[in-house]
Amino acid sequence: MLGEDHSLALVLINLLGLAGIVVWLVQGRGRPMARLIVQILFFTGMTAVLYLSGILPHQVVETDLQGAGAYLARSARVLWWTHLAWTLVGFVRLYVVLEHRPREARLLQDLVVAAIYLGVALSITGFVFGAPIGTLVATSGVVAVIAGLALQNTLGDVFSGIALTLGRPYALGDWIMLIDGTEGRVVETTWRSTHLLTGAGNIVVLPNGVLAKLSLTNLSRPDATLQMSLTVRIAAAHAPHVVEGVMQAALRSCERIVREPAPLVALKDIDATAIGIDLLFWVAGPGDRLAARNEVIDLVYRHCEANGLALAMPPQSYASVPCAIREPPPATLVRPRSSGAL
Template identity: 65%
Template sequence: MFGEDHFLPLVLINILGIAGILVWHIQGRSRPTGRLVVQILFFATMSLVLGLGRISPYRLDQAELQGAGVLIAKSARILWWTHLAWTIIGFVHIYIGLNRKPREAHLLQDLVVAVVYLGVALSIIGFVFGAPIAPLVATSGVVAVIIGLALQNTLADLFSGIALTLGRAYVIGDWIRLSDGTEGRVAETNWRSTNLLTSAHNVVVVPNSVLAKQGVTNLSRPDETHWIAFAVHIAATHAPCVVEEVMLGILQNCERIVKFPPPAIALKAIDAMAIEVELQFWVASPASRLPAKNEVIDLVYRGCRTNGLSLAMPPESVLWGPAVTGGEPAAIPRPLSSTARASDYE
């Protein structure tokens, strides 16, 4: 067996490594900060013992390769490399925690953890067991190419998810709209897909590769206030300024819209039959669009009746022709055609 100068430090490293694993597991997942502190303290102590004993973690001395001492030497170095991986991952957790975005950086965190474990595994194989790493890396590269060809769609989702995470086009909790009309609040992002919680309380699973190819509108930035505009046609029996005043008063009395920015009325067009006005207002969030618009429509109906305004008939419901007496044309109302749209009343 090797001499006392290496025996005691290596035994101490084994004890520290096993103790660190036990303490780490005893603390449990409910104390992540304590786990990180344990990882860092035990690794620092093990590194200090290595340094004081002048023991290299990269190679075994000839004296250590004799008898049962080889087991102690190899296990000590394996534990040191394992704690090194946990310490690096611990610092990654600390960095993400300080940025206060642990959920948004989930994909990037998993990628870093995978790279750390792969690097440590190769280091143990090469430095501790003395196996040639180059043939192993070459073989794993060929296998990776074969797997990549077989999992093209999955890898496309994987790298698209990483790109979306790094680009920060959206984060957990944002309300987004895709170019195909799909919209909802981002509930979860993972390696393969992004889950959207829609206003109908359904979960839409969108593959990351599909999401990366589409245009994404983030309705939660810079804040969640959302602008709405819809048109109303009022019969041209009152002055446009009167119509504007009535419509603005209606919006100001609405409880489900925000008062700043203030609502506005735009006079869009006028003809012999109708004045087209556009009601413009803001709501607190995309999810409150429907109840706010319903309230505004109800108040428009009540306000028109109270102020003597009439909603204009849609153009499809009016037939122009010669008057019965005289040569001047007159408007003769006829029943609304089956193709008339409900939106024409707005």
């Protein structure tokens, strides 16, 4: 039978554990800080009672397993281990919330939480109920091998998702472009796949195992600004500095491009018919590319028309126009006149 001191301590631990569960449920997930404080307070109180009473949660005493008090002893230890798991999980979730990455770090968070619950479950099985943990772990290892072979592709996607989460090549909200030309905004990451919202409004689902093997470009880092270029050919009827000034005026009047970095006008080449120019400008994000390009083209045309500049034909058009080759007239054979009489 249990001693009177142990009985009171175990009853108090059970009451604290049940009260902690009720308060934990009432707090809800919307208040992670308050929920963690409640968990710490109840767990600290239960630990203090165990320590002052000389009860070890990881060691089962023979007298604890005799009589009706065995139920109190087991329930007290189960509640203590449960509150330990909730306290550790609360710290993990609070860290994710404070880092302002609740969705981005969901894979890593779920992995840590699963490891905590698995460790606590094994501890309860071995320390509270006295089951042989070694045999249980060995059996579960065989089952894990069989399940791993059956779910090889799925597990590959899962571990690739974990690697992508740890490496952080992109975050939720980033606009990425794959090596095959697929691009879109990252809107969701799960254990198995990553979801991209394309410019056409479609959702592309990429398995994490495939995504981890592809080269990608993050268009949102180090910032969301994106460089664009437009090639223009102006007829070589004006000096290059005049053409450059007109192009700079056209870019300065564009409202859909950013001012920093400033747009640039690069004179690329010149020949007898045209001056080649590259217009370099930056937009606020990938979603502004189409509208900015349309405005720049329109403004270039307007400024050329207002300043008397003419657009030149592309070089390929000259090569496609057949040249008229005029052949010389055939030579006329002139016989010399004889001076002798007939």
